[in-house]
Amino acid sequence: TTTPFITAAAESATEANALVYDSQNDKYISVYHGTGTGANEIHAKIGSVSGGTITWGSQQQITPGGSENPSYPDALWDTVNNRLLTLYQDAADSSRGYMIVSSISGGTITSGTPVQVTSDTISRFCMVQDPVEDKIIVFYQNASNVGKAIIGEITAASNTSSWTGEATYCPNRAYQPVAAFYPGQNKVVVSFMHRDSSPQEMGAILAGTVSGNSITFGTIQYTDPGSYQATSSLSYDSVNDQMLVAWQSGSSPYNSKMRTAALSGTTFTFGS
Secondary structure, eight states: OOOOSOOSTTSOOEEEEEEEEETTTTEEEEEEEESSTTTSOEEEEEEEEETTEEEEOOOEEOSOOSSOOEEEEEEEEETTTTEEEEEEEEGGGTTEEEEEEEEEETTEEEEOOOEEEEEEEOEEEEEEEETTTTEEEEEEEOTTSOEEEEEEEEEGGGTEEEEEEEEEEESSOEEEEEEEEETTTTEEEEEEEETTSSSSSEEEEEEEEEETTEEEEOOOEESSTTSOEEEEEEEEETTTTEEEEEEEESSTTOOEEEEEEEEETTEEEEOO
16 A cells, blocks of 8 residues: 655655665665755655555654755665665765765664765765675766776764775766675676767676775676667576666667676676
């Protein structure tokens, strides 16, 4: 049954919503950019599932307010440190990326101080956890349209993070990245639209290896050579030890497509 998410007039209308599962407390957390009350801050609600119904708690503000102008939140549940991670762009600081680490107790979210993730503009971004290395990897496009990745480490006791080891994963125009962890190979995988491929806007996929505070990447491969891609998604198939990559064709008739991607080292072998 559809459950209204925003019910009170005093609460913020939602946009740029990210939903995560809190595996420690068996809850769902919706993180969103509120456009009404709260001066356009990042907010969150905790949802509890019973049968076919989800019940949402009260709206809570994640960002501290003041001089910040946060937007476009992405969220992740850190399964190693049991923390909610919220990544966002701060328009008040040259659109750089910032991270807030939050702990959950009952129905209360307690957030640390925002930490700057990127020294440059962040756009078209996502993040993924490598639980083996206990690292967070943020993929983003900088002001020069270069696809970058940076490594983060979470300090749970103080609800904070630190960032280092920036690397390039795509030299030009990596649009709409999505990322997932490949546990059988201990790799992070990113799928994106490569705007400057030939022909343009092909769907690309890439595997990276995290070691300490550095990440190295294999060669870019294309999931649908010769065809354009709009958006994509990734999921790990634990039964067959492979990635599933799905995307929408960016050209008529705009079909949705999916194929398997098995990994050996940093090279993918695709199914039909």
